[in-house]
Amino acid sequence: MLLKDQDTLAAELRPLLTRLVRKLRRLSPSNEQLSQSERAVLVLLEQHEHLLSAELAVMEKMTPQSMGQLLHRLAAQGLITRKSVPYDKRKINISLSDAGKERIQRIRKERNEWLSKAIHSACTPAEQAILQAALAPLAKIVDFE
DSSP states (O other): OOHHHHHHHHHHHHHHHHHHHHHHHHTOGGGTTSOHHHHHHHHHHHHSSOEEHHHHHHHTTOOHHHHHHHHHHHHHTTOEEEEEETTEEEEEEEEEOHHHHHHHHHHHHHHHHHHHHHHHHHSOHHHHHHHHHHHHHHHHHHHOO
16 A cells, blocks of 8 residues: 555544544443543553552643542442551552443443444444454554554
8 A cells, every 4th residue: 555545544543543432432322421531540450459549640641639639539439449558558559440431431331332322223234344354453453552
């Protein structure tokens, strides 16, 4: 593929992917009360057993004060738990609560259901096969450094 064609593909693909991600976020009723940063922190906590507030702030490129406010909001909704670190009582481990795990699962289920319905309703079987074939190249793009 020529460079010009790659640039054109990138210019056409980027806004479509952006619109799809925004639509998935918008169409999830369970997601409407959470900001993008709050969702990101919940996902990080799902990926790790527990993290310190400072670790979350670094990972999300936020100030410690902003992370503290965000964690306060998540705790008020019952989505996280806080426990003292056994070897240093000044440090607090942040973990997902059962309600937080349930919220993430519910959001994913809603998004998957909408996307499945959209693929089935809007795409022909041949187009669905093209989407299936595109998964591997898209995964490579996501993993590209």
